[in-house]
């Protein structure tokens with residue numbers, strides 16, 4: 001039934017004897033979506049109730065039709081739901097390992113919170129080189145946060161970073177997806193919601209980041225599995241989580257002191273929140289999946305935990321071809337070594353790597369000649385930036401997108417003049433205070449002029 005209350009085209013087909021008598025086999029892809037979207041969970045309203053009504057279609061088609069359910073990421077408790085909804089009691093189970101031996105798994109507690117933009121600078125190569133920049137896929141659950149999420153003030157390189165969620169136009173989504181997936185695509189980092197995690201192949205993604213504690217173990221496996229799909233190199237799946245996860249007491253989930261992998265009941269709902277009933281007002285802490293919280297505790301090998309969740313006892317279940325299996329082995333694993341840029345550390349941010357930075361208590365203002373030279377460099381850069389890409393994102397905060405380039409011009413200029421290149425001299429400088437607005441105003445005028453000069457058919 002559609003939202004409007006009438007029968008959908010598919011519903012009419014199912015009821016049409018001419019159609020239904022030819023039905024022989026029904027295949028449900030991504031069958032884990034039946035319990036995730038279609039069955040009641042913790043008192044919350046259903047996201048896609050139709051997934052929970054597949055048994056009604058099964059009844060309509062009759063017992064002669066064979067049903068097959070396909071999934072690579074359903075833990076035991078979800079499998080039970082799939083079995084009761086669409087399979088026969090004596091169904092044939094064909095399984096192979098879901099282990100991704102070419103992916104290293106890790107978790108990372110981000111300083112300052114998951115929305116702290118600086119935490120994502122580690123995915124950009126430093127210095128930034130387009131050709132060698134790794135393809136990175138970042139997942140957020142919240143659509144709104146994909147818009148304002150990525151640190152536009154950290155990188156300002158045209159279309160290297162793109163956002164992707166279902167409220168965006170079809171044309172934009174196609175373009176963003178194409179640019180991210182084709183070999184010579186301009187997009188190197190895609191910030192996406194879950195829509196990108198199921199059934200879409202990204203050929204050369206090397207790093208997948210799940211920003212925020214995932215809702216369930218299936219989300220970890222589905223999203224993490226987007227890494228290194230069609231290239232032979234080591235992939236990384238890293239979960240970024242907030243510090244509040246560390247404060248969670250496992251006793252709130254009914255786990256007793258001294259519990260271990262052997263005593264853990266993998267047949268139970270391993271994704272259960274601390275409270276059995278949730279509401280729309282429940283906090284993220286109240287919703288936290290037990291399995292996902294356990295991943296962050298580093299109590300046991302993540303790969304072994306996944307295999308237990310999926311009841312995968314095949315010989316390949318624990319194999320890995322990467323240098324490290326996961327971050328839980330206390331064997332010298334260092335997440336930083338697997339990232340193209342520096343992990344954000346508020347204690348060392350904006351300081352030189354080798355020595356603590358001495359803050360200038362009284363920065364010297366720029367001379368008039370110095371300002372003039374710098375302004376000339378800005379103007380040259382501005383003209384070239386527009387010429388190179390007149391159709392680049394032109395929003396109200398367009399100027400902020402280029403902060404990194406502007407910073408580079410200033411720091412290079414200062415270095416050439418044998419002055420300090422620390423951000424503080426720039427932040428505190430007289431020029432910055434008095435002329436920044438003027439620069440952006442000039443940029444705006446140039447943009448408008450360039451827009452007018454572009455001929456549209």
Ligand SMILES: [Zn+2]
Pocket residue numbers: 300301302303304325326327328329
């Ligand atoms: Zn491991």
